[in-house]
Amino acid sequence: MAGEDRTKGAPTGASGIARPPRYRLDQPKAPRRRLLPAYDPESFGRLSERIARFLGTWRFITWMTLVIIAWVVWNAFAPVGWRFDGYPFIFLTLILSLQASYAAPLILLAQNRQADRDRVTYEQDRKQNERSIADTEYLTREIAALRMGLGEVATRDWIRSELEDLMRDLDERRALFPAESDEDR
Incomplete structure (x- = not known):
């Protein structure tokens, strides 16, 4: 009886040993718990590109310069009790x-994403160029075949020149043998 209680509810094999429960293949697995938070790499990449674009503008440089000037002026000329970062400006250095x-x-992440996009674009351009070359070679062969056939x-023009040659020959015969041409009429 004790052996039956141990395996009750759990499927057993031919040997009577309990097997782990089977997972259904027609249903997705439940997501595992992760220690680190999950994030979408595409949205993070887009955010990094937006930040990198902003860091590369004159607007950012202007705002950064104004903040640093205000920081230095405040901490150099404000009353001693109101200063939060003394002369060597250690906190400003830490923030920068x-x-x-x-x-x-x-910025490196944004550059890598741009390099990936460029690589895809270059690959598409290369394939398009290969198709264009193949099409051009096909048309060249077709034109050569048409020229050979023609x-x-x-x-x-050839028929016209042949008829003109025949007319010239007839005119020369009439000039050489005028009597024969009058009898024929």
């Missing part, structure tokens, strides 16, 4: 280092 440490990877066909 922090901003640079985040800006550099974001070389054997009597053209209007």
